[in-house]
Amino acid sequence: MKPGIDYVGVTISFYCNDGKGKFLFHKRSKNCRDEVGRWDCGGGQLEFGEDPIDGVLREVREEYGCKGIIQEQLPAHSIIRFQNKIKTHWLAIPFFIKVNPKDVKNNEPNKIDEIKWFRLNNLPTPLHTGFKYSNKRYSDYFKKYR
Numbered sequence: 001m002k003p004g005i006d007y008v009g010v011t012i013s014f015y016c017n018d019g020k021g022k023f024l025f026h027k028r029s030k031n032c033r034d035e036v037g038r039w040d041c042g043g044g045q046l047e048f049g050e051d052p053i054d055g056v057l058r059e060v061r062e063e064y065g066c067k068g069i070i071q072e073q074l075p076a077h078s079i080i081r082f083q084n085k086i087k088t089h090w091l092a093i094p095f096f097i098k099v100n101p102k103d104v105k106n107n108e109p110n111k112i113d114e115i116k117w118f119r120l121n122n123l124p125t126p127l128h129t130g131f132k133y134s135n136k137r138y139s140d141y142f143k144k145y146r
Contacts, residue, residue, distance in 0.1 A: 003045060004088040011079075012056040013043030013094040013130065016068060018101050021146050022117040024064065025124055026106070029113045034083045040128035043092070052093045060097055064115070065107035068097035071145075074138050079130045094134055096145060120146055 003009030016024040025039045044059040046052060053070065060068040074094040081088055106112050118124055120135075120142055135142055 004090045005086060008078075009088075009090045010046040011043050011090050011092050011130075012046050012052050012059060013041065013092050013134070014056050014060055014068070014097045015041045015094065015142075015145075016060065016064065016097045016099045016104070017071075017145050018117070019098045019145075021119055022101075023120060023145075024099065024101075024104060024115060025118055026063070026115045027113040027124075028128070029111050031110050034088075035128045035130075038126050038128045039124040040131055043094075043130075046093070052095075056093075056095045056097065060099065061107075063108050063112065064099065065105045066099050066103035068099045071096040071098050072141065074134065074141055077134070077137065079133060081129050090130070092130060092134065094138075096141070 001007065023041060025041055028035050028038050028040055030036050042059065042063045046055045057068055076091055076093045079090045079092050106115050
């Protein structure tokens with residue numbers, strides 16, 4: 001059984017920022033499950049029995065090798081899309097996370113080709129479909145961090 005395909009997967013996504021208007025993105029490598037070559041902020045599957053707050057901070061450490069401070073949680077929402085002609089359904093629980101840019105590193109080089117900082121008015125392409133959806137639907141939340 002595969003999460004997101006055979007049943008609704010639960011992902012904790014995060015929007016790491018420096019507190020001065022820049023957001024951290026990474027380019028997904030060929031080793032990722034989906035959205036290869038697309039720019040994303042980060043996230044991962046919520047583990048069984050794990051609190052979303054603990055999970056998102058764990059994922060930030062795993063992907064970027066640093067500690068983060070939760071600034072805000074967005075409403076949970078579904079991301080329904082087609083990947084390789086297969087319908088997928090993930091429930092996203094997203095958070096804004098402040099990180100110190102000096103502490104950030106590519107902590108998963110086999111899944112992340114590169115990391116870079118961007119302002120929301122100058123985002124990289126192509127973007128992960130989940131981020132595009134959340135950024136559009138919750139634009140008022142993102143505006144607070146510009």
